[in-house]
Amino acid sequence: MPSSNGTPKETNGIEAQGLVREFKGGVRAVDGIDLEVRPGEIYGFLGPNGAGKSTTVHMLTTLLPPTAGSARVAGHDVLKEGAAVRDAIGAALQEAALDPNLTARDHMRLQGALHGMPKDERTRRGDELIDRVGLSDAADRKVGGYSGGMKRRLDLALALLHGPRVLFLDEPTTGLDIQSRAALWDEVAQLSRDDGVTIFLTTQYLEEADQLADHLGIIDHGKIVAEGTPEALKAEVGRPTVEVVPADHAERDRAVELLRPFGELVPGTPQGAAVRLDADGGEQLADIIRAFDHAGVKVANLELHEASLNDVFLTKTGRSLEGAQREAAGAQETGEQPALEGSPA
């Protein structure tokens, strides 16, 4: 990001313009994406497997040269100033890349030495981070015996060892249990809030993106299909829906008629009727209950659905994130595009 006098300004942010990565056979894993990540924010990069998330991370972390386009990370050009970018960033990539034969302390020692940290500094900082991620009791145990959550936490600590200004986390909670996932979320939020680290986080979990991200980019088939704050994206998609299931399924048609005045009818479950509300949910919900009571239609179940990121994904791509995951898994089995992500041409 050049400053007004044309020289690059060192910030904690990320910018990309028209970033493209093409793989063997002309497959474009990343197809011309633009990004702007502000300093100190958590940017969630949401998409199904094979959407292009990891390829983007590999390009932004200098591990993979882009086929076209440009990007600056922490004020440095990823193509021309690779070493400066690497100096400013930390990364925990999709695989918790650890040596099972080394202990957590061994990893800290090695990584610190490679970064040029003096011995006393790498010991101090290593111990501090091991403690911070709750691995003090296991610090001298071989990593091969760690649980998935412990490996992820060590991976995060290693990424932070040299004090990076920008942190890339590529699906950091994939495969973790709920408890480990929540602990990692807390740590990531704290890094952004207290340490001012800019975080670029890829995820395939809607909840993770919703809970953590200040801004969100949704990627599908290598293109960003939506971008904004999670709240703005959900608001853009529309108002909440209400679904009513009558106690007597034969009264479904009456339920449909009763709901019609409240907004646009939308598909619901086979036994129920659903409507996208014209106004905010709270007020209309009471009116709907009154309408059903007045008509004498007994209700077995009534649910108010707030717009979710899945609705955003559905609206922007024409399919749910879950459906896109299944599609990606099928494509991987047959060796189509998503399987190629991360394999250089």
Place this chain on the structure above:
Amino acid sequence: MEAAAVPAPVAVRREHPSIWVQVPELARRSIMRTVRQPASVIPATTFPLILLAINSVGLKSATSLPGFPTNSYVTFALAFAFIQAGVFAVIGTGQNLAEDNQGGFFNRLQLTPIHPAALVAGQLAGTVVLGLFQATTYIAVGLLAGAHIAAGFGGALVMVALSIAICLAFGSIGLAVGMRVDAPEKVQSIFPLLFVFLFLSSMSLPRNLIQTDWFREVATYNPVSYMVEGLRSLLITGWDGEALALGFGCALGILALGLFFASRGLKERMART
């Protein structure tokens, strides 16, 4: 993009990353990795000893062939154990590197200011330690089994040195292969090829006693023959400058070639900008 009011990043004291710090640390990792994997050390050390025991019993009568250089087949065959250790060095070094590629550890290293030469030297350090352990084990077991070192204690030390050179040479081939694959199984697939290469040498018989012309011709051009003969000269003949020069020369030549191809592979593998 405006600079937002965010807390200052954590200050961490750093110096210019020195290759003289990186190499020992990577070597330490490589050595610990080797030492902490008994499952890879034990077979690599014992398999050549088992083959030595079988050959020494089964081929003992070869010593009665006219022109056979010694009447102790154990002494004759001991040299080959060192070469077999070299084959395990190819597999071990290559597999370690392939595991680093497959598991993403290589990317972790790439994201640091690592010097490529440090990566190669560090990876080979574990190979050297294993080679040292194997060489001393083979000499000890060979002496216990009745082998004789004609060049004496100094010769044993040179055998260890040549053995390390051989392990480095084969290890560099492992590196070159490991740089180009991303799965340890692919490194293992070259094992049979290496064994054919070893057996088409003077390992079982001195070259002058090989009766089949093509076999003798292949053995003459096979550098493995000269590495075996270098070691064997210390065991049987004593101090033979030519045999040692050829042995060390072939090992260092293979090492140079291995490092050349490993460096090329590394350059391609390290696609970082």
